Amino acid sequence: MEQEFCPVHEAIQFLQEKWVLHIVRSLLEGPRGFNDLSRSVGGCNPATLAQRLDHLCEIGVVRKEVQSLMPPRTFYHLTGAGRELQDVIAAIDRWATAHLRPGVELSHPVCGGGELQSTIRPV
Amino acid sequence: MEQEFCPVHEAIQFLQEKWVLHIVRSLLEGPRGFNDLSRSVGGCNPATLAQRLDHLCEIGVVRKEVQSLMPPRTFYHLTGAGRELQDVIAAIDRWATAHLRPGVELSHPVCGGGELQSTIRPV
């Protein structure tokens, strides 16, 4: 009793996983090693990062290349399909620069304080 | 010791919250009431949905309009800024139809089985 297959829905399913968009954005700038990527993503802990990268490899968006085991040296880079996510990131970029400005924290302001000024600037 | 303000990063922060992209996509099709929206989003439970909608209202992407309290009748619709997220959804749509096809579940295949065929079709 599956629904019809909906590509957009599927895509959203994995894009909304925490850190995935950040990871993709980071990898669009070039291939990186694990720690390097971790730093550039910022805030994602290694356990989660490892899990996300595994998943992204499985679905074919990222490829992992191990250059040497000891000393460890690994590279994660986007596949062709992965690189095409650039359009998505670009769209987010355009929206963000058009609508977001410094000010209030965007992420989950605890709705308790006073009036809360929106981060969005009216068009 | 704040980082420089980066709009894209901020945007990703809220877009990656679970269900947000689904909610936006759904609302792009037109305003909806709570249960209606819940059904169209599919799988998000009311507690989470209520929380997400609150947040989306706070940051100015969604507006809530209460038509009557009893019987309850509410409408959620995108603001101008919200509607402009259409470009983001459209980009996801394009990517998805180009790269995803029915087959394996995309969401978190437990990496234990045999060889796992990717849902992505090569270009």
Place this chain on the structure above:
DNA sequence: TGAATCGCTTTACATTGTCAAGTATATTTG
């Protein structure tokens, strides 16, 4: 020699999301 780096994994804990049920009332159905 000792610190830092590499790519992770492990464990314990905190945050987050979900299920199921419930609230108050109006409209629809039998």
Place this chain on the structure above:
DNA sequence: CAAATATACTTGACAATGTAAAGCGATTCA
């Protein structure tokens, strides 16, 4: 007329998910 269904959520208990901190084995750097 009574029951079912709908509306918009909230609540509480519980499960899934994410995180912090530490650590591993080895090499490079000062």
